Amino acid sequence: MHAWNFRTPVLIAFGEGKAARIGALVKGRTSGKVLLVTGPVLLRTGVVEPVLQSLRKAGVPFALYAETSGEPTSRHADEALALFRREDCAALVACGGGGPMDLAKAVSLLHANNGNPRDYARKDASPRPGPPIFALPTTAGSGSEVSGNTIIIDAASQEKLLIGSPTLVPEAAILDPLLTLSMPPSLTAATGMDALTHAIESRVSRKATEMTIPLSLRAAARLVRFLPLAWERPDDAEARRECLLGALEAGLAFANSSVALVHGMARPLGAKFGVPHGLSNAMLLKTVTAFSLSGDPHGYAQLARAMGGDAAGCDDMAAALLPPLLDDLAARLKIPRLRERVGREELDAQCETMVREALASGSPANNPREAGPEDIARLYREAW
């Protein structure tokens, strides 16, 4: 196996009540004002309240940016950056799903380096470190709290730009299962399937390492068991805790080994048709997995066994259990088909551009089975 690096935040704190201690944590690690980045629904429904209270109690001055609902664009990044500078902030606290955490990373990046997100969506970009980020996820999905990746939609072209740099790994990831309790079942399903996709893709990625493989397998086992329970009973504390832990394990795994073809193909679906990130992965996962099995039968067999497949036979037989297992899970979680969100004519019209953007993101190059433009176009239509 090849040599590797394994990067994490300086601190990962996990457990019920951790969000209520964010104020003291921030105060001990920075001085000055912070910009709290969150979403309007989280603010309105009070999910972010423990964070607000904790910052006030600790006497940490803060400004608030809560304008991103869903996935952030370069316009959001410009607005939040202007606020960060106007308020003379020194650090960022991001509380939300992948969107607010990704946005906080963009602000940190642009504050230290100037320019536009597009300038840093290249492999050879090596940005300077920016102000520290304290990340509190409210979904059990994106893994953004431990990764150096951010996805920003270019407001002009609607392309999803993937920026990856070690300098974007948050200073601290604070995971409090209580913040995830109010997720409705559809969000639990979409974000949980995103986490499961991280677990699967990180296991079979060409960049998988000795450090990431056990995390990928543990995450897959945990998520397949507890995701349906959290979906059925949103206030099941144990299921919420296990799903958040599974999403963290999967996040650490893919942050250090990369995702692959499913993610590469999912991003253009989000950018062109507004399909949320988790859902677009969920809609493609089974089809792309079935295509990719032959590239790494052992890796997929390990996943199938971890996920409870009755897999005593050889690797090929065990790996073949995975697509039906994923079908069952998607049915239990009521994941819609792609055709329920995107018309066939629209899909055909955008297919060529989506194939180009999927390949340009670099993620498909990590897939265990190589996929050319024609394969990718066929897989979009098959998943439809």
Ligand SMILES: [Fe+2]
């Ligand atoms: Fe993802």
